[in-house]
Amino acid sequence: MExxxxxxxxxxxxxxKFFDPFLILAILFILTTSILAVNNLSxxxxxxxxxxxVLGIQEDSEINFTLIRGNHNYITSENLEERGKxxxxxxxxVTKPPEGRVSKPIIQIDGLYEEKELKILLNxxxxxxxxxxxxxxxxxxxxxxxxxSQNYSQNININQNTNNLxxxxxxxxxxxxxxxxxxxxxxxx
Amino acid sequence: xxxxxRKFLQNMILPAALxxxxxxxxxxxxxxxxxxxxxxxxxxxxxxxxxxxxTNQTDTLLASSTSNFTMFLTMSLMTIYFLVKYRLxxxxxxxxxxxxxxxxxxxxxxxxxxxxxxxxxFTWNIFLWITSIVIIAxxxxxxxxxxxxxxxxxxxxxxxxxxxxxxxxxGEIIYPHSEISNLC
Numbered sequence: 001m002e003x004x005x006x007x008x009x010x011x012x013x014x015x016x017k018f019f020d021p022f023l024i025l026a027i028l029f030i031l032t033t034s035i036l037a038v039n040n041l042s043x044x045x046x047x048x049x050x051x052x053x054v055l056g057i058q059e060d061s062e063i064n065f066t067l068i069r070g071n072h073n074y075i076t077s078e079n080l081e082e083r084g085k086x087x088x089x090x091x092x093x094v095t096k097p098p099e100g101r102v103s104k105p106i107i108q109i110d111g112l113y114e115e116k117e118l119k120i121l122l123n124x125x126x127x128x129x130x131x132x133x134x135x136x137x138x139x140x141x142x143x144x145x146x147x148x149s150q151n152y153s154q155n156i157n158i159n160q161n162t163n164n165l166x167x168x169x170x171x172x173x174x175x176x177x178x179x180x181x182x183x184x185x186x187x188x189x
Numbered sequence: 190x191x192x193x194x195r196k197f198l199q200n201m202i203l204p205a206a207l208x209x210x211x212x213x214x215x216x217x218x219x220x221x222x223x224x225x226x227x228x229x230x231x232x233x234x235x236x237x238x239x240x241x242x243x244t245n246q247t248d249t250l251l252a253s254s255t256s257n258f259t260m261f262l263t264m265s266l267m268t269i270y271f272l273v274k275y276r277l278x279x280x281x282x283x284x285x286x287x288x289x290x291x292x293x294x295x296x297x298x299x300x301x302x303x304x305x306x307x308x309x310x311f312t313w314n315i316f317l318w319i320t321s322i323v324i325i326a327x328x329x330x331x332x333x334x335x336x337x338x339x340x341x342x343x344x345x346x347x348x349x350x351x352x353x354x355x356x357x358x359x360g361e362i363i364y365p366h367s368e369i370s371n372l373c
Contacts, residue, residue, distance in 0.1 A: 017191075024194065027197060030198070030201050031205075031315075038208055038209060038323050041209070041241070041256070042332060043252045043253050044243075045243055045248075046228075046230075077226045095226065126231075177228065178228040178229070179228055
């Protein structure tokens with residue numbers, strides 16, 4: 001053991017100086033990694049734009065888009081924002097969606113006196129493996145926005161019979177983290 | 190291998206780990222206690238691909254401020270602990286009254302720890318400054334309350350000043366100077 005220590009000491013004296021740059025690199029690595037880790041752990045707001053949160057108010061059109069609130073086990077933190085004339089953005093946080101089907105009425109449309117075309121576009125989601133669709137209660141029809149990680153935009157016809165639109169999410173396996181969905185609605189004049 | 194660099198590297202591991210752990214703990218506490226909704230987003234183009242998002246600015250501010258405060262509290266308490274220990278060690282060698290008092294309180298074994306060196310306190314001080322800078326950066330990007338940044342900056346500055354003064358005393362013990370009365 002004594003001989004090994006002396007041998008190590010001899011090696012250290014002879015070659016130790018060549019390890020010093022690696023020690024400096026290791027010190028810089030620990031410093032940089034901890035700074036980056038802490039900086040990255042700082043949470044961010046997903047959309048930095050000011051949420052107008054104006055619900056159901058139109059500039060000069062008679063049609064009303066109203067967010068249907070209410071308690072739901074999985075579809076939470078809903079928001080409907082008017083982004084411009086006849087343009088609405090719906091966002092929601094889906095909290096740990098289970099395996100199977102989850103649905104909730106999200107938007108109520110009224111004030112329609114003639115048939116109009118509504119374009120629905122899935123703007124963003126990190127729920128990549130789920131089937132996401134919008135269900136029109138009055139027509140008893142589902143419009144797929146995402147399936148098999150493919151996005152689809154849908155043009156649907158709405159009229160005075162159109163009442164509630166449902167958000168439908170179908171998962172083949174449970175998700176253990178919260179997921180975010182953004183859907184844009186464009187009403188063609 | 191440089192002994193100084195080796196010791197510096199050894200001393201860095203605990204503060205670096207505690208910095209990250211306290212930030213995570215603060216975030217977990219904020220999310221659990223305030224019942225905040227969040228989601229995770231993967232961004233492969235960034236250095237760390239996982240990012241925590243909240244859906245509104247209020248939740249982000251609350252979570253970020255709580256985690257920053259927890260991080261600051263942990264790092265500042267640890268730094269002050271080691272700083273006090275180091276200062277008592279130096280003062281005990283410089284001032285007999287301090288030595289007697291420490292002996293009476295049976296604190297000598299605690300103070301005389303062989304790892305109680307300037308290098309360790311200096312390392313903790315560096316990480317306290319890192320904490321302060323991260324919090325200030327968060328305040329600038331409007332992600333945290335400003336009072337946390339102000340307090341962290343003041344604490345970091347004060348601890349650095351105390352460390353420098355204590356090191357001067359240690360230098361005075363090794364290399365005596367004629368103006369010794371100004372140091373304490």
